[in-house]
Amino acid sequence: MTTEMTEAEINARHAEKMKKKKAVRDKILASKTVEKGLIIVHTGKGKGKSTAAFGMIFRSLGYGFPVGIVQFVKGSWETGERIALEKFGDLVTINRLGEGFTWETQDRERDIAAARKAWETAKELIKSGACHIVLMDELNIVLRYDYLPVDEVVAFLRDEKPADVHVIITGRNAPEALIEIADLVTEMELVKHPFRSGVKAQKGIEF
Amino acid sequence: MTTEMTEAEINARHAEKMKKKKAVRDKILASKTVEKGLIIVHTGKGKGKSTAAFGMIFRSLGYGFPVGIVQFVKGSWETGERIALEKFGDLVTINRLGEGFTWETQDRERDIAAARKAWETAKELIKSGACHIVLMDELNIVLRYDYLPVDEVVAFLRDEKPADVHVIITGRNAPEALIEIADLVTEMELVKHPFRSGVKAQKGIEF
Numbered sequence: 216m217t218t219e220m221t222e223a224e225i226n227a228r229h230a231e232k233m234k235k236k237k238a239v240r241d242k243i244l245a246s247k248t249v250e251k252g253l254i255i256v257h258t259g260k261g262k263g264k265s266t267a268a269f270g271m272i273f274r275s276l277g278y279g280f281p282v283g284i285v286q287f288v289k290g291s292w293e294t295g296e297r298i299a300l301e302k303f304g305d306l307v308t309i310n311r312l313g314e315g316f317t318w319e320t321q322d323r324e325r326d327i328a329a330a331r332k333a334w335e336t337a338k339e340l341i342k343s344g345a346c347h348i349v350l351m352d353e354l355n356i357v358l359r360y361d362y363l364p365v366d367e368v369v370a371f372l373r374d375e376k377p378a379d380v381h382v383i384i385t386g387r388n389a390p391e392a393l394i395e396i397a398d399l400v401t402e403m404e405l406v407k408h409p410f411r412s413g414v415k416a417q418k419g420i421e422f
Numbered sequence: 423m424t425t426e427m428t429e430a431e432i433n434a435r436h437a438e439k440m441k442k443k444k445a446v447r448d449k450i451l452a453s454k455t456v457e458k459g460l461i462i463v464h465t466g467k468g469k470g471k472s473t474a475a476f477g478m479i480f481r482s483l484g485y486g487f488p489v490g491i492v493q494f495v496k497g498s499w500e501t502g503e504r505i506a507l508e509k510f511g512d513l514v515t516i517n518r519l520g521e522g523f524t525w526e527t528q529d530r531e532r533d534i535a536a537a538r539k540a541w542e543t544a545k546e547l548i549k550s551g552a553c554h555i556v557l558m559d560e561l562n563i564v565l566r567y568d569y570l571p572v573d574e575v576v577a578f579l580r581d582e583k584p585a586d587v588h589v590i591i592t593g594r595n596a597p598e599a600l601i602e603i604a605d606l607v608t609e610m611e612l613v614k615h616p617f618r619s620g621v622k623a624q625k626g627i628e629f
Contacts, residue, residue: 230529250621255627269477269481271626274473277505277506278625280625303509321440323433347626381627398616398621399615403470403608404608404609404610407606407607413453413456415451415455
């Protein structure tokens with residue numbers, strides 16, 4: 216004997232199941248009451264680390280919150296973001312182009328100086344308390360090359376960041392000490408990449 | 423006998439190493455010549471799936487490219503993005519609010535009808551060729567609940583998507599058949615989440 220459910224039975228069972236799910240969800244949400252400026256890290260070998268950070272930046276801009284952006288590596292993002300950011304005028308503070316590490320030169324001293332300068336800019340933006348969120352794009356790369364001491368960065372974020380300021384740090388190979396003090400860490404994992412089939416970086420997609 | 427390198431030697435060695443890295447990088451980039459509209463999937467349990475998709479949307483808008491956005495689940499993003507998108511006027515086409523699946527009701531028939539309607543909108547936007555990129559936000563959720571047949575979605579993207587249109591599909595549990603035909607798949611993995619320490623969703627960060 217088959218016991219196939221009628222469409223009405225499927226719907227009723229579904230409603231019951233979803234109702235339970237919603238109850239669990241509501242209960243979890245209600246237990247979350249703390250508000251604080253988060254230390255957010257996007258790491259991993261996959262795409263989307265900086266892109267998701269920019270998504271958050273645009274979301275904050277949508278609310279009219281001021282944002283700060285410090286680019287530690289030149290060229291990881293450029294034209295598309297920059298033009299879009301211009302729409303929001305004074306809400307956006309970006310460090311000047313050319314301050315970051317670049318693949319185009321192989322000058323370690325210059326890169327260390329550039330990393331230091333970008334870090335000083337980031338610290339100022341964070342400490343000022345004027346930004347809802349400060350993005351330190353590709354900071355992990357600079358830490359990886361020891362262009363800045365991890366300890367210094369961690370100590371600053373832990374002890375000197377104003378409680379209500381959010382920061383996002385992107386880049387592969389986030390150091391353990393940074394993950395330790397972070398509130399929200401996401402690893403972007405590469406599952407499949409079009410480079411493998413010879414597809415080049417395209418406008419609006421990769422840059 | 424110690425053989426510590428001088429600062430100058432470290433710099434020279436570094437320059438040599440980076441030069442090699444750059445050569446490899448340049449060679450790889452030069453081999454990538456294909457341009458095509460990509461099928462992009464953001465999946466996984468971590469944050470940033472929709473947010474990174476919005477980052478790409480804003481990047482395209484920065485270039486002045488028209489974009490399409492279809493929301494399959496209500497409330498996964500809202501105010502922040504919407505206000506920011508308004509800055510770009512006619513370049514943005516969004517499906518109407520309330521068409522998507524929602525946790526607020528437990529009405530399977532309504533949700534199936536809503537999924538169908540959103541999918542028809544998405545197909546139209548994609549086929550029109552008017553958009554540089556079309557985001558199908560949380561489509562994976564709808565596929566997961568079998569509100570839309572995966573086969574139908576896969577067949578359409580494979581056979582009917584114009585060659586130069588990019589699409590992004592987000593949501594947990596991307597079905598295998600979709601990953602199969604995708605060009606770029608990223609899995610966002612949760613490493614650490616502030617929910618665990620009672621921090622609630624905050625404006626500009628989570629929504």
